[in-house]
Amino acid sequence: xxxxxxxxxxxxxxxxxxxxxxxxxxxxxxxxxxxxxxxxxxxxxxxxxxxxxxxxxxxxxxxxxxxxxxxxxxxxxxxxxxxxxxxxxxxxxxxxxxxxxxxxxxxxxxxxxxxxxxxxxxxxxxxxxxxxxxxxxxxxxxxxxxxxxxxxxxxxxxxxxxxxxxxxxxxxxxxxxxxxxxxxxxxxxxxxxxxxxxxxxxxxxxxxxxxxxxxxxxxxxxxxxxxxxxxxxxxxxxxxxxxxxxxxxxxxxxxxxxxxxxxxxxxxxxxxxxxxxxxxxxxxxxxxxxxxxxxxxxxxxxxxxxxxxxxxxxxxxxxxxxxxxxxxxxxxxxxxxxxxxxxxxxxxxxxxxxxxxxxxxxxxxxxxxxxxxxxxxxxxxxxxxxxxxxxxxxxxxxxxxxxxxxxxxxxxxxxxxxxxxxxxxxxxxxxxxxxxxxxxxxxxxxxxxxxxxxxxxxxxxxxxxxxxxxxxxxxxxxxxxxxxxxxxxxxxxxxxxxxxxxxxxxxxxxxxxxxxxxxxxxxxxxxx
Numbered sequence: 001x002x003x004x005x006x007x008x009x010x011x012x013x014x015x016x017x018x019x020x021x022x023x024x025x026x027x028x029x030x031x032x033x034x035x036x037x038x039x040x041x042x043x044x045x046x047x048x049x050x051x052x053x054x055x056x057x058x059x060x061x062x063x064x065x066x067x068x069x070x071x072x073x074x075x076x077x078x079x080x081x082x083x084x085x086x087x088x089x090x091x092x093x094x095x096x097x098x099x100x101x102x103x104x105x106x107x108x109x110x111x112x113x114x115x116x117x118x119x120x121x122x123x124x125x126x127x128x129x130x131x132x133x134x135x136x137x138x139x140x141x142x143x144x145x146x147x148x149x150x151x152x153x154x155x156x157x158x159x160x161x162x163x164x165x166x167x168x169x170x171x172x173x174x175x176x177x178x179x180x181x182x183x184x185x186x187x188x189x190x191x192x193x194x195x196x197x198x199x200x201x202x203x204x205x206x207x208x209x210x211x212x213x214x215x216x217x218x219x220x221x222x223x224x225x226x227x228x229x230x231x232x233x234x235x236x237x238x239x240x241x242x243x244x245x246x247x248x249x250x251x252x253x254x255x256x257x258x259x260x261x262x263x264x265x266x267x268x269x270x271x272x273x274x275x276x277x278x279x280x281x282x283x284x285x286x287x288x289x290x291x292x293x294x295x296x297x298x299x300x301x302x303x304x305x306x307x308x309x310x311x312x313x314x315x316x317x318x319x320x321x322x323x324x325x326x327x328x329x330x331x332x333x334x335x336x337x338x339x340x341x342x343x344x345x346x347x348x349x350x351x352x353x354x355x356x357x358x359x360x361x362x363x364x365x366x367x368x369x370x371x372x373x374x375x376x377x378x379x380x381x382x383x384x385x386x387x388x389x390x391x392x393x394x395x396x397x398x399x400x401x402x403x404x405x406x407x408x409x410x411x412x413x414x415x416x417x418x419x420x421x422x423x424x425x426x427x428x429x430x431x432x433x434x435x436x437x438x439x440x441x442x443x444x445x446x447x448x449x450x451x452x453x454x455x456x457x458x459x460x461x462x463x464x465x466x467x468x469x470x471x472x473x474x475x476x477x478x479x480x481x482x483x484x485x486x487x488x489x490x491x492x493x494x495x496x497x498x499x500x501x502x503x504x505x506x507x508x509x510x511x512x513x514x515x516x517x518x519x520x521x522x523x524x525x526x527x528x
Contacts, residue, residue, distance in 0.1 A: 027122070057112055063216070
């Protein structure tokens, strides 16, 4: 038995702190990119005359992020987090440059897609790398802080977006990522030195990756276009649905035989993984579906500018930040975690219900109170679900498991954002066409509407437009609320396993080959 000197322990703690600081910066990059455009979005689509494609600005990023998450997770386990993080940061920064220079919606959406290709790695690898340096029992407080970073960015992003929109211009919502990306890359190079798990021979599951991308992309396109650009029974949508099903079946068949599967099927033999997967999909639909369009609603219907729309989101950030940190500390101290995601799902549902009751003319404190409740709910369980998954598998595949969990959350989030965006746009366009049949091209459609143009409309038309925005969006929150109840019910059956006090796999696990490991994981998962 070996002992550890106080100086060694102090050095290790300092190393963990520095590595965690770098990972927080990476997480900040990923989370800011999902929120900074929210307050700037109405001005952007008005400037580029593309409100009909408003859903794609969010969906393109989420789609790129979702498709790449399992790939980053698996390759991170094989060749190391550091090189994969640098690739992700590079892609993210390039996408930001494309978005900053865009002169039309097509280029802007392309830039967001490239951002997403990098963002998938930023989100997954920052969480997986914590497992390299912190055991599961102590990991809760670190995961809680990462959740707080996400909560902080949920308000800092809209505030920055509002400030940029009213100051130097909306393009700075993209330019800001360039220096941040450079700083993040330098921090990763300088601080992240954890040894990799690279083997002498690493086979890349290219076919599995391609099929996963095909199935995921087809699913998201069907959700985005269905009922909006094409009828649900149109050949285009039916073709996408068929492609999704065929691609998913082919993906499963390939993964069963792949030597190094991008998403090992052994994961699905673990009870907690399956339950948290269902839970995060449902919560992803509710959370991303609601958060994507709230700042737009505040500008259009409440009549505040972009900066004040961001300020009105502060209560939600406060709720997320406080509960994420408190819950993380509590989990690390007690080792108990089962009830937090259940409570989080229920409180999130309450927040969505409160938002659905808001009408034109309601006080701002009522809106902010509803956002506070929503933030508390999200903060209670968001990061703990990732911890549950990481604690269910050996360190050898913790990145793969983390990526799979994030992938399914993003699938839910992408579907939620796409569905809410499609329904919102369709309802808004239909409402404006019905209520303003004789208003002329300038006001009968939604493509050229910006917060500033709405504020300067004649009073009668202004009232019709803001009422249409409220009527198009707020009922959707009520439709999302029951999903959180289903998530709480599913998470009720999660088994609370003891959190491990060590990082490295046992000597027995280290001596096993990959195929033996997967078989062992499958058998132990089946017993669970």
